[in-house]
Amino acid sequence: MAVLSLVLLLGLPVFLLGVFIWAVLKHFLTAEVPSTMPYPVKLRFLHCLILYVIALGNTLEKLRICSMPRFVRFLQDSMTIIEKDPRVVVTNLRFGTIPVRLFQPKAASSSPRRDSYHSLCNHLARETDSVVLSVGYRKAPDYHYPTIYQDCLNATIHFLKDSRTYGVEPSQVIICGESMGASTVAMVTQTLVGRTDLPQTRAQILIYPAVQLLNLQLPSFRQKRNVPLLTHELYMTFLCDYLSIDYSWKNAIWSGAGIPPENWKKYKKWLSSDNIPNRFKNKDQEPQFPGPFNESAYLETKTRFDVRNSLLMADDEIIRQLPETFLVSCEHDILRDDALLYKKRLEDQGVPVNWYHVEDGFHGCVPLFDKKFFSFPCSQNIVNSVVSYI
Template structure:
């Protein structure tokens, strides 16, 4: 790929005995000094951004970076058999899809684990309980999810209501994925804040034709086939109660467990979207952000 030629310019391999997400973040996130005592390193990938670059170029960038690093890890004194891929929110989506894209490869070592921090994992149903309950909770609204999805693919914002109401999903696809993506699979305790099932909407061939890429495993890893799910590395999933993506994480947890994969799961009961991203930003830094960081640290330590 074209990205491979310039990859070394777009990644940073930090000192072997330091674990910083990247140089600038290490300076503002005081909590990251907890990592310093562990012999770990990190790699950050600056992937191309939308809307100038349409999805899935972002996924291709991340997969290319992972492959390059795993093939050259020993050059940096790293063990390619102990690589963890992770991300939060949209980065959690990229981490999950990248792990799936790498699952069948035989030219690199198997990933050691994946860390998914309140990840968005599907574009089929934006009316799951968490999407309704947290539709107006900062910093990520239900409508914003639809708009960002359309923006990432370069689609017209006129299809926003289609994503929110569901006419972009064919009935046979709804039936096929119902066992994986449906409010019935969400535990009752996560519905106490309310949920109103949406009446089935009339299928729109035009909407499906435009937005169908949103339904593929490359963007909706919850729709991946069983053969891929079974090959995935050890997962850690962190969900937040006041987050539209909460149920995506819960449903992915169930899918993995149904396939015999042991999941490390942490639920931040008072957490909301981007609490980790804002951790260390004074006024916008919340205790729940530190909880996310601590859970991530413990997961990596215990591998």
């Protein structure tokens, strides 16, 4: 028994080192860091860490110890340091079964306070003198679509009805999100259109959202497919996890084989790369899209056609009633063109759009704004732009 314990004790560090070396090799063999991006070494190191954590999570999943998403969430929770800010009051509440966290500036406001939903709650509450509500929606691997949407929708409705309780003027509520959170904000905002029993939201802030899950051959999907932090491989994994689709359908989703020709004919006017400004395209010939139709792929992945997952396909009547929008896109982001397509869709229907395009930005940079060594100029610039807009 002592010998076995010694072997395990010595073997664990060797295993961990081996996995890290594998992550580094995988990064340098597959990742593409554009020469125009500042601090490339920092970005490479961060991406290696992400690959390392995912590899460890996959190993634990194969050993049936715990799932990869649960392992990643455990590490995130363990490594998160919560610093108390004496200028902000933080209160944990429940809206029914949904846990929420309320951030309120201590200083008295001379005018009605606004509200915004955002992961950088403490900073936004302090810098914008706003009441900020963060929704603790249920997450993978235990929950999939449409749980996140339903939780955020229910929390939003609850808050809109009782906003004055928290010192918030109902007409000044802003809904805000980043990445998947931005997609969920767009879903919620579209759902609330036409609700006469609720106050209308003042604006929505969408930071590099995914607003369609059908055309994955847009220029940014091809140009940025290997750019950290959201590579093609990670994007497809997250998409399948979110929609509870078997990973074996990833290639069919990527090629568009699951899109019926009659559907593409209807939605092409909104989803085609023809709607992308020429300066965002390269001279490479675009692949044939969609690929040869596969009915099985369509049946197995048809949740992508739900208008809540492909928000660009909403009726014009819905789109034109959406509130003013602040839209952030990043040049080095696989989802860059989703933002560009949504910008055009909104503007074509007369919705006021404020667009902030970050030339040195990449997907996932916003949460790094205060992470010291791992912070990037684009992270702070986006946060500053959101503060300024609010």
